[in-house]
Amino acid sequence: MLYRETGDFKSSYATDQQTFPIRSERYLFWGAMVIAFLVVPFFINDYWEKSVLVPLLVWSMAALGLNILTGYCGQVSLGTGGFMAVGAYACYKLMTAFPDLNIFFVVILSGGVTAFVGMLFGLPSLRIKGFYLAVATLAAQFFLVWLFNKVPWFYNYSASGQITAPERTIFGIAVTGASAPPWATYLFCLTLVFLFAWMARNLTRGTLGRSWMAIRDMDIAAEIIGVQPLKAKISAFAVSSFYIGVAGALYFSVWLGAVEPTEAFGINVSFLVLFMVIIGGLGSILGSFLGAAFLTLMPVLLKNVMVGGLGWPTDLAAHFEIMLVGGLIVFFLIVEPHGLAQLWRLVKEKLRLWPFPY
Amino acid sequence: MNQHIDPGTLRADDGIERGGMLLHVDNISLSFGGVKAITDVSFDVKKGEIRAIIGPNGAGKTSMLNVINGFYHPQEGTITFRGEKRRRMRPHRAASQGIARTFQNIALFKGMTTLDNIMTGRMTLMKSSMLSQAMWWGPAHREEIAHRETVEKIIDFLEIEHIRKTPVGRLPYGLQKRVELGRALAADPALLLLDEPMAGMNLEEKEDMSRFVLDVNQQFGTTIALIEHDMGVVMDLSDRVVVLDYGRKIGDGTPDEVRNNQAVIDAYLGVSHE
Amino acid sequence: MVLQARGHGVSPDFLNFIETVLNGLMSGVMYSLVALGFVLIFKASGIFNFAQGVMALFAALTLVGLQTGQVPFAHLINAILGTDIHHWGPGLPTVLAILVTMLVMIALAFLIEKVVLKHLVNQEPIILFMATIGLAYFLEGMGDLMWGADVKALDVGLPSGGSFWWEDVTRAWAPEGADYFGMYIDTLDVSAAIIAVVLVVALTLFSQYTATGRALRAVADDHQAALSVGISLRSIWVIVWSIAGFVALVAGIMWGAKSGVQFSLSLIALKALPVLILGGFTSIPGAIVGGLIIGVGEKLAEAYVGPIVGGAVENWFAYMVALAFLLFRPQGLYGEKIIERI
Incomplete structure (x- = not known):
């Protein structure tokens, strides 16, 4: 099947605005979805679930959230780890306080709680801009993690200071807790990510998305033509934090099962998600996925090669990995500052004309 | 040429007759720190006209537009737009009241x-x-x-x-x-502010742009206030002209009146300011 | 009034308060030192160099490695070749080691310009910021690979430990028979403060009275204009990063001597960030005053607020102070009032 737009005419504004305007692209997307929803669950095992697919989905969710704030609205945040912690702890408190509440709603509500916290920490963005704001979001990061460490109410006074996810089911099948089958946790995460990615796409192509991008590209002009900075920025913080909160809830309840705040939600998490967004492509939904995939899969691959293949000690491999990730980020920024999504766009432009160069 | 407009195309119905007062700028003074950008300037814009604001560089023209759409807050004076009086206002409020504008240095959303x-x-x-x-x-x-x-x-x-x-x-x-x-x-503006719409254009582009400005004014009946340096364009397009120099109003009237105003001639030819 | 003359002497509570403030000032100087590295690079190139802290760590690691005569990349070489090497000799004397480390930092500055910055000219600030985060990861990984990740002691011959003289002096201030044993001040902190002050004075003189300094200020003011009068942006960048490397080395030595050379050393960068927002990214006096404010504020919060809310407030307190401050004065302590134009 060739990648062609010739003959693919649009006769209404509605069809002109669809996500995949080109037919072959549409087929490719739905084909991938069919495989993800209907084929993968039959082959998934514990290793693929816990080391590859669920991490990939959780990080994609977080990257989507940060991309809305940073990529679309232009507000750099280094507080992602802290907001994921809010999602995780909200999820834990809701799970334990309302054992009968369906886990699906628990996760959504956790996102809502995080959205509220995100709005609070987004308020300074009305006064301060750029790097000042980036540093200010670090305040959220440190304060939130400290809070979950120090206030016993958040971890239900458990002796270890950890939080552990109890078993919860959907349609009678466990999706959290130790006995949840891999295919169920995978499908649960996939459904949520699919749903929210679709909504992110809709939000970013509509009025709200345009007001975000206007603020990003030129905030003063945006205000003069009628964008309310308060509404645009705070809604970006809210929506972004919602996504990050949902990611945090899944991270804790479905993927890890038990977390300790300093380890799981440290500043490195903030940087990791930021890297995903940068490498994937700022202001691109697809980019969020590509970035998350790259930074989830690369360490798995490296570990297999260096420890499994070459037999290096794990600490050496870990150092090498840090160095390589750093180097790759610099490399990517030099080669393509707009990320993998831009590369994909370029490939498509070439494909459209292939086999003729012009 | 502006006389033959079909009133049926007028939009933004606000009960103001064509030729009635749309915008009133009263005794506006604006300063940054100790620097006075605008001193006690008053003028008005009538509905349906093209009003030009001219003056040498640094005369306070762009600052004036910034005051009109709420981006700068003047220390003194008031703005009356569509019968509503105000001094301080957020720019997006001005926008939702029907003031739209373009910028001297293009301020599009590049991405x-x-x-x-x-x-x-x-x-x-x-x-x-x-x-x-x-x-x-x-x-x-x-x-x-x-x-x-x-x-x-x-x-x-x-x-x-x-x-x-x-x-x-x-x-x-x-x-x-x-x-x-x-x-x-x-x-869908009731008042359109154009800040040097033809700056940096060649003759052909200027002609195109002039045509668009006139068409907007005539087809849609939009009131326009514009800043422009090209005197030929200003004199041809506008119904009335206000002249600023060093933040003060030194002339106001039809293009012909302004052309023969001694203060304006001095400002442009650079007579020293005592 | 806290100060109460009870008989003849000052209340121990007040002396404790003074001690806290003094210690805050000492650590504030250290924060200023790190913040200074940020400000230098930001002023000259508009880059928010997140790698400043890791540069301090890297410098300290290199210094210790040279002092003790470690073979760089020993673990990696051993893992690949199956050999067992670790030291090449007894190591260099301290002064020589510091000089060599400085050369390494200059070489690093040169490489960073050559490999990274050169290709990122005219990119948006956020992209450059990202690049420095990448750089931070790279240097961190490389530092660990070169010298190992274990905690190392660093001794460059500076005095350390509490000052008995000061303890004796201050004990005499308290009333006779009071339960007070004098103020504790680490001599290492004192020498660090002195060195930092000397460094700041030297840097100010350098930027005010030398041709290179003038070029640096010109570039800071306006890149384009500086280029047009024949200042080479690239050599300026190498110089600035070298100076930042030097500042990092000094900071690395001080912090390393105080609490050992280990990964957490790179986190001093995070400590310096609130200083930056308080003082403004472009102001050297701002970095110094901001550092002192944060240092004192943090120590006071630890002593008086910490016990109430469960301790460990120093991680975020400085950020909250800076944030609250920013809301009232978005341009920082020494920044000019921002007039927005369109």
């Missing part, structure tokens, strides 16, 4: 396409809820399509169909100016 840029102009008119937008279904979708139709008319009018889906950052200067005009028009 967005031409279409999206012009759609942002309709921001103040779009009302659908966030949830509805997230679903891309129902009211939000209908609204999007309806506004898209208006925007397509503007795209037609400005003859920029071919760059509809191009990110504006990639466009040449002249086209960017046109897209910016489109974005301002999309707001």
Whole structure:
């Protein structure tokens, strides 16, 4: 099947605005979805679930959230780890306080709680801009993690200071807790990510998305033509934090099962998600996925090669990995500052004309 | 040439007769720190006219526009727009009251396409809820399509169909100016402020732009206040001209009156200020 | 009034308060030192160099490695070749080691310009910021690979430990028979403060009275204009990063001597960030005053607020102070009032 737009005419504004305007692209997307929803669950095992697919989905969710704030609205945040912690702890408190509440709603509500916290920490963005704001979001990061460490109410006074996810089911099948089958946790995460990615796409192509991008590209002009900075920025913080909160809830309840705040939600998490967004492509939904995939899969691959293949000690491999990730980020920024999504766009432009160069 | 307009095309119905007062600027003074940018300037803009603001560099013209649309807050004086008096106001409020503008140094949203840029102009008119937008279904979708139709008319009018889906950052200067005009028009403005719409253009581009300005004024009946340095353009286009120098008003009237005003001639030829 | 003359002497509570403030000032100087590295690079190139802290760590690691005569990349070489090497000799004397480390930092500055910055000219600030985060990861990984990740002691011959003289002096201030044993002040902190002050004075003189300094200020003011009068942006960048490397080395020595050379050393960068927002990214006096404010504020919060809310407030307190401050004065302590134009 060739990648062609010739003959693919649009006769209404509605069809002109669809996500995949080109037919072959549409087929490719739905084909991938069919495989993800209907084929993968039959082959998934514990290793693929816990080391590859669920991490990939959780990080994609977080990257989507940060991309809305940073990529679309232009507000750099280094507080992602802290907001994921809010999602995780909200999820834990809701799970334990309302054992009968369906886990699906628990996760959504956790996102809502995080959205509220995100709005609070987004308020300074009305006064301060750029790097000042980036540093200010670090305040959220440190304060939130400290809070979950120090206030016993958040971890239900458990002796270890950890939080552990109890078993919860959907349609009678466990999706959290130790006995949840891999295919169920995978499908649960996939459904949520699919749903929210679709909504992110809709939000970013509509009025709200345009007001975000206007603020990003030129905030003063945006205000003069009628964008309310308060509404645009705070809604970006809210929506972004919602996504990050949902990611945090899944991270804790479905993927890890038990977390300790300093380890799981440290500043490195903030940087990791930021890297995903940068490498994937700022202001691109697809980019969020590509970035998350790259930074989830690369360490798995490296570990297999260096420890499994070459037999290096794990600490050496870990150092090498840090160095390589750093180097790759610099490399990517030099080669393509707009990320993998831009590369994909370029490939498509070439494909459209292939086999003729012009 | 402005006399033969079909009043039926007038929009933004606010009960103000054509030729009635749309905007009143009263005794505006503005300073930054100790530097006075505008001193005690008053003038008015009548509905349906093209009003030019001219003056040498640093005369306070752009500051004046910034005051009108609420971006700068004057220390003294008031603005009366459509009968509503105010001194301080947020720019987006001014925008939703019907003041749209273009900028001296193009202020487009570079990462967005031409279409999206012009759609942002309709921001103040779009009302659908966030949830509805997230679903891309129902009211939000209908609204999007309806506004898209208006925007397509503007795209037609400005003859920029071919760059509809191009990110504006990639466009040449002249086209960017046109897209910016489109974005301002999309707001359906009662008052359109143009800050040097023809700066940096060649003769042909200036002619195009003059035609668009006149068409906007005549076809849509939009009131326009513009800043321009090209005297030929100003004298041809405008109904009335206000002249600023060193932040003060030194002349006001029809192009002919202004041309023969001694203070204006001095300001332009550079008579020393005692 | 806290100060109460009870008989003849000052209340121990007040003396404790003074001690806290003094210690805050000492650590504030250290924060200023790190913040200074940020400000230098930001002023000259508009880059928010997140790698400043890791540069301090890297410098300290290199210094210790040279002092003790470690073979760089020993673990990696051993893992690949199956050999067992670790030291090449007894190591260099301290002064020589510091000089060599400085050369390494200059070489690093040169490489960073050559490999990274050169290709990122005219990119947006956020992209450059990202690049420095990448750089931070790279240097951190490389530092660990070169010298190992274990905690190392660093001794460059500076005095350390509490000052008995000061303890005796201050004990005499308290009333006779009071339960007070004098103020504790680490001599290492004192020498660090002195060195930092000397460094700041030297840098100020350098930027005010030398041709290179003038070029640096010109570039800071306006890149384009500086280029047009024949200042080479690239050599300026190498010089600035070298100076930042030097500042990092000094900071690395001080912090390393105080609490050992280990990964957490790179986190001093995070400590310096609130200083930056308080003082403004472009102001050297701002970095110094901001550092002192944060240092004192942090120590006071630890002593008086910490016990109430469960301790460990120093991680975020400085950020909250800076944030609250920013809301009232977005341009920082010494920044100019921002007039927005369109």
